[in-house]
Amino acid sequence: MITPQDADFHFKPDSHWQWVETLAFPFAVPEANINGVIYVLTRPMLGVCMCDITLMDRITDLWEEQAYVDNQQHLPCPKSLLEFSLPNGLSLKATRPLKHYEIQYDGIDDTRFKLDFVALHEPYDCNDPAMDPLAAQRNGPAWDSSWSGHYEATYRITGELVLRGKRYAVDCVETGDRSWGQRPERDNGTMIWWHAGFGDDLTVHLFTRHDIAHSNDFGALVSGYVLDNGQVHGLVSAQGAQEYRKAVPMGGQLAVTDVRGKTLHFTYSTVNSCYWAPYPSNTYLQASMRVNHNGRIGHGIQQLGLSRAYLGRHRDALSTRYGG
Amino acid sequence: MIRPEEADFQFSSTSPYDWCETNFFPFAIPEAKISGTIYTLTRPVLGVCMSDVTVLDRIAPNWEDQLYVDNQQHLPCPKSLLDYSLPNGLSVKAVEPLKLYKIDYVGIDDTELHVEFRALMAPFDMNDPAMDPMAAGRIGKGWGGAAFSGHYEITGRITGEARLRGKTYQVDCVDTLDRSWGPRKERDNGNATWIHGSFGERLTVHAFLVLDPANTNDFGALISGYVLEDGQVYGLVSARGTAERQGIVPMANTFEVTDTRGKTFQFTGATINATPWAPFPSMIYTQAYQRWNHAGQIGYGVQQDVLSRSYLTRNRAAIARI
Numbered sequence: 256m257i258t259p260q261d262a263d264f265h266f267k268p269d270s271h272w273q274w275v276e277t278l279a280f281p282f283a284v285p286e287a288n289i290n291g292v293i294y295v296l297t298r299p300m301l302g303v304c305m306c307d308i309t310l311m312d313r314i315t316d317l318w319e320e321q322a323y324v325d326n327q328q329h330l331p332c333p334k335s336l337l338e339f340s341l342p343n344g345l346s347l348k349a350t351r352p353l354k355h356y357e358i359q360y361d362g363i364d365d366t367r368f369k370l371d372f373v374a375l376h377e378p379y380d381c382n383d384p385a386m387d388p389l390a391a392q393r394n395g396p397a398w399d400s401s402w403s404g405h406y407e408a409t410y411r412i413t414g415e416l417v418l419r420g421k422r423y424a425v426d427c428v429e430t431g432d433r434s435w436g437q438r439p440e441r442d443n444g445t446m447i448w449w450h451a452g453f454g455d456d457l458t459v460h461l462f463t464r465h466d467i468a469h470s471n472d473f474g475a476l477v478s479g480y481v482l483d484n485g486q487v488h489g490l491v492s493a494q495g496a497q498e499y500r501k502a503v504p505m506g507g508q509l510a511v512t513d514v515r516g517k518t519l520h521f522t523y524s525t526v527n528s529c530y531w532a533p534y535p536s537n538t539y540l541q542a543s544m545r546v547n548h549n550g551r552i553g554h555g556i557q558q559l560g561l562s563r564a565y566l567g568r569h570r571d572a573l574s575t576r577y578g579g
Numbered sequence: 580m581i582r583p584e585e586a587d588f589q590f591s592s593t594s595p596y597d598w599c600e601t602n603f604f605p606f607a608i609p610e611a612k613i614s615g616t617i618y619t620l621t622r623p624v625l626g627v628c629m630s631d632v633t634v635l636d637r638i639a640p641n642w643e644d645q646l647y648v649d650n651q652q653h654l655p656c657p658k659s660l661l662d663y664s665l666p667n668g669l670s671v672k673a674v675e676p677l678k679l680y681k682i683d684y685v686g687i688d689d690t691e692l693h694v695e696f697r698a699l700m701a702p703f704d705m706n707d708p709a710m711d712p713m714a715a716g717r718i719g720k721g722w723g724g725a726a727f728s729g730h731y732e733i734t735g736r737i738t739g740e741a742r743l744r745g746k747t748y749q750v751d752c753v754d755t756l757d758r759s760w761g762p763r764k765e766r767d768n769g770n771a772t773w774i775h776g777s778f779g780e781r782l783t784v785h786a787f788l789v790l791d792p793a794n795t796n797d798f799g800a801l802i803s804g805y806v807l808e809d810g811q812v813y814g815l816v817s818a819r820g821t822a823e824r825q826g827i828v829p830m831a832n833t834f835e836v837t838d839t840r841g842k843t844f845q846f847t848g849a850t851i852n853a854t855p856w857a858p859f860p861s862m863i864y865t866q867a868y869q870r871w872n873h874a875g876q877i878g879y880g881v882q883q884d885v886l887s888r889s890y891l892t893r894n895r896a897a898i899a900r901i
Contacts, residue, residue, distance in 0.1 A: 272655055298653045303627040305652065307860075316641060317826075317855065319863060319891035320899070326860040326888065327765035328629065328652045329622045331596050342596075343766065363767060364893055440651035441667070442687060501641075530641060535631075535650035535860060538643060563650065566643035568688055574644075 256386070257378040257406045262352035263336050264299055265404060265435045272300045275438040278336060278347070280358060280372055280431045282412045283543065284423045285554045288312055288526050289322065290543040291368070291416065293345070293358060294533050297332045304332040306343050307533040308360055310418055311543060316501065318529045322418055323366050326533060353378055353408065370414035370425055375455055376487050378406035378433075381462070381478035388489045388514055389478055403436030409450075409458045409482050427554070428452035430460050440536040442564035447473060449509070451521065451546035451555030458482040459511055459519060461493050465559070468569035468576065472496045473509070481513045488513035499577040502566065503528050504542050504557060522547050523555070537562050580710065581702035581731045586676035587660050589729055589760045590623045598624045599763035602660055602671065604682055605754040606694055606737045607868065609879045612636055612851050613646070613748065614868040615741070617669065617682055617692070618858050621656050628656040630667050631858040632684055632692070634743055635866060638853045640826065645854050646743055649686050652859070677702055677733065694739030694750050699780055700812050702731035705787070705803035712814045712839055713803050728761025734775075734783045734807050753777035754880065755785050765861040767889035772798060774820075774834070776846060776871035778878035783807040784836055784844055786818045790884055792901065793894035797821045798834075806838045813838035822882070824901050827891070828853045829867045829882050846873045848882065862887050 266274045280293040289312050296305040310323040318324060325343060333339030340346040344361040356372040382405065384391040409430045416423045430450040445467070450460035459481050464474030472495070479490035490511050497507025506524040513519075528542040540559035545552060566573070590598045600621045607614040615634040622628070634647040642648060649667060657663030664670040668685040677698060684692040706729070708715040734755045741748045755775045770792075775785035784806050789799030797819070804815035820834035832848035848869035856866040865884040870877060891898065 273653075298627070301625070301627050301653055301655060303622070303625050303653055318860075319855075319888045320895050321892065324860075324888040324892050325766055328859050328861075329597070329625055329627055329765065331625060363889060440653065441649060530643070532857075532860065534652050535642075535648075535857065536652075563643045563648040564687060567645065567648050570644050 256383055257353065257380045259352040261404060261406070262349055262433070266299045270300050271437045272298070273437045273439055274298065274300050274435075276336065276435040278431070278433050280356065281429045281556055282370055282425055283427045283429055283554055284416060284425055285427065287423055289416070289418065289423065290527055290556065292531070292541070293360070295345070295347075296534065297336070299332050302332045304330045304341065305534055306330055306341050306345055308343070308345065308362060309531060310366070311527045311529060311541065314525060314528050316503070316530055318531055321529055323362070323364070325362050328534070365420040366418055368414060368416040368425070370412055372410040372412050372431070374408045374410055375428070375458070376409060376482055376485065378408045379460070379480050379487060380406050386487070386489060387478050388491050389476065393477070405432065405434045407432045407460055407480070409452065409460065411455060428454060428458060429556070430458060440534065441562070443537055443560065443562045445562070445565055446477070446560035447557055448560065449555070449557040451523065451544065451548075451553045453548060453551055453553035456484050457548075457553070459521070461490055461511060463493060467499060467502060467559070467561070468565070468572040471498065479511065481511065481517070481519065488515055488517070501577050502559065502561060502573055503530070503540055504559060519548060535563065538566065580707055581677065581704045583676040585729060585731075586673055586758070588623055594624050595762050596622070596624050597762050597764055598622065598760075600660065600760040602758055604680065604696055604756050605881065606692070606741065606750050607752045607754055607879060608741065608748045608750060609752065609870070611748060613741075613743070614852060614881065615692070616856070616866070617684065619669070619671070620859060621660070623656050626656045628654045628665065629859060630654055630665050630669055632667070632669065632686060633856055635852040635854055635868065638828070638850060640828070640855070642854050642856055647686070647688070647690050650858060689742060689745040691742045692739070694737050694741070696735045696737050696756060698733045698735045699753070699810070700734055700807050702733050703785070703805050703812060705730050705732075710812075710814060711803050711805075712816050713801060717802070730757065730759045732757045732785055732805070734777065734785065736780060752879070753780055753783060755783065765859065766887070768862060768885070768887045770887070770890060771802065771885045773883040773885060774881070776848065776869060776873070776878045776880035778871070778873060778876045781809055782873070782876070782878070783880075784846070786815055786836060788818060788820075790886070792824060792827055792884070792886070793890070793897040796823060804836060806836065806842070806844065813840055813842070826901060827855065827863065827865050827884065827886060827898060829865070829884060832869065832882065844873060846871050848872075860888065863891060
């Protein structure tokens with residue numbers, strides 16, 4: 256179970272220099288086809304912090320063709336994750352850790368936002384067998400060694416975005432996460448991190464393996480949940496497949512079954528995407544999606560975690576399979 | 580003038596957190612259309628170091644389509660730039676600082692590099708008016724504000740062996756390294772093209788020019804540069820050129836430089852491998868390796884277009900029309 260103390264740093268004096276602690280807060284303005292990501296990756300043992308602010312509004316290969324990119328790799332690491340300000344203009348305050356975050360950013364080119372993230376449920380601990388039915392069989396971290404600790408939280412996000420001088424009201428449901436543990440920067444495992452929200456009463460989130468150089472199918476389910484009318488139900492299985500252009504997922508279909516035995520079906524299509532690479536050893540192909548569940552329209556994100564080691568190793572297979 | 584001690588760290592106890600010191604070594608196997616970069620960017624005040632080993636072998640719009648990419652942003656900063664080993668498998672030893680470097684890298688997927696860089700010239704100090712005729716007009720304003728508080732280039736012969744995904748190549752080329760030190764921010768840095776061509780040991784031309792590809796194919800004002808001819812270095816007094824592009828990637832060049840002797844050199848260039856390399860994500864260093872033709876002589880070298888992602892996103896509509 257995740258406790259409020261887990262919202263702050265976990266490293267110890269003898270932690271490895273590769274120890275990472277992250278915070279990810281996505282948000283969206285679906286009616287304008289805008290998706291934003293606020294991603295902070297700290298390496299507290301090195302005293303350094305990466306911060307990425309990316310705002311996407313179209314389907315492109317290139318990250319720099321999106322609406323706004325501010326990625327800084329070498330900022331001083333904050334003393335606490337509960338309240339900090341970075342030299343890039345980002346300020347975060349955990350007004351109530353795990354439950355309510357106030358996040359503000361003043362960037363360049365008349366771009367800024369002020370957002371409230373209010374959690375719709377208790378954090379989903381992928382390592383707690385009492386919460387995640389797949390945790391026990393994993394016997395350890397979910398993804399490489401980097402997730403000694405990991406949780407997701409689905410939020411109602413409200414506030415205002417000013418993007419290159421144009422104002423947008425933000426009022427959406429999105430899912431963020433936080434991880435801590437040792438994380439190398441080469442050849443990390445491949446992964447799909449997928450979620451869709453249909454208002455406060457329904458969100459589906461899942462992590463699966465994949466091997467897109469050889470298959471369009473989703474790989475084994477690692478972890479996931481259905482948030483259904485305020486109650487969280489762990490996933491026991493997921494099946495799906497998607498179509499790709501190059502390595503970018505463009506659409507697909509998915510079925511998930513939770514611990515109640517309830518199965519939910521989805522189809523989805525990509526509405527904006529790019530090869531996002533908040534740290535260059537890994538591309539997180541970010542595809543924002545319009546998702547259809549029995550005629551109900553929701554919005555979400557999938558991040559295809561693909562190391563550049565994997566992409567380089569399989570470049571010809573990927574090109575042959577999905578086009579170059 | 581660059582002194583041997585400037586091959587090592589220059590930061591002091593009062594340097595800001597964004598103080599940056601770099602080490603860049605290129606290599607190439609032109610006959611196989613392969614070029615590579617070994618780039619170390621340190622932030623010694625923070626205690627962190629970025630190391631990038633990228634090997635290109637094709638014209639590709641995505642970096643990950645290239646032959647080999649190993650970029651790690653958050654490695655422990657070495658104590659010295661004269662002799663260091665990093666956890667990614669890179670070792671650099673300045674056998675004779677500024678003159679002879681031994682570089683070894685043992686990566687993954689049966690990929691290793693073992694090369695020596697032997698200088699063919701004393702470092703070209705772009706901030707020394709006695710060396711660079713353009714320096715007096717812009718001391719302290721080289722590129723990106725204060726990023727180049729110190730900066731030099733050295734052209735050298737690089738020899739050794741590269742094993743790339745199990746295939747072994749002999750390396751024997753002439754190419755140009757650089758090193759910079761000073762505060763360097765990670766947003767909205769200025770644009771420049773860093774361009775050079777080598778025709779064996781007898782002739783290398785190197786130049787830095789302003790760049791604004793959203794508005795013109797022409798290179799902008801000359802910042803700094805030199806001709807290395809028969810062992811002698813002559814600063815550039817003027818340069819001009821143009822690049823036809825696909826997106827931001829230069830595909831074909833014309834280039835002309837004039838040095839302090841009044842001697843003019845003319846070149847055409849064709850890209851033989853290229854990618855929007857981004858060793859740190861706030862910038863794209865579009866790396867386009869050129870086959871140059873100078874009066875019938877064939878040479879090779881890189882055009883590296885330095886463009887911030889701030890500039891690229893701000894001008895994306897204009898760039899999409901290229």
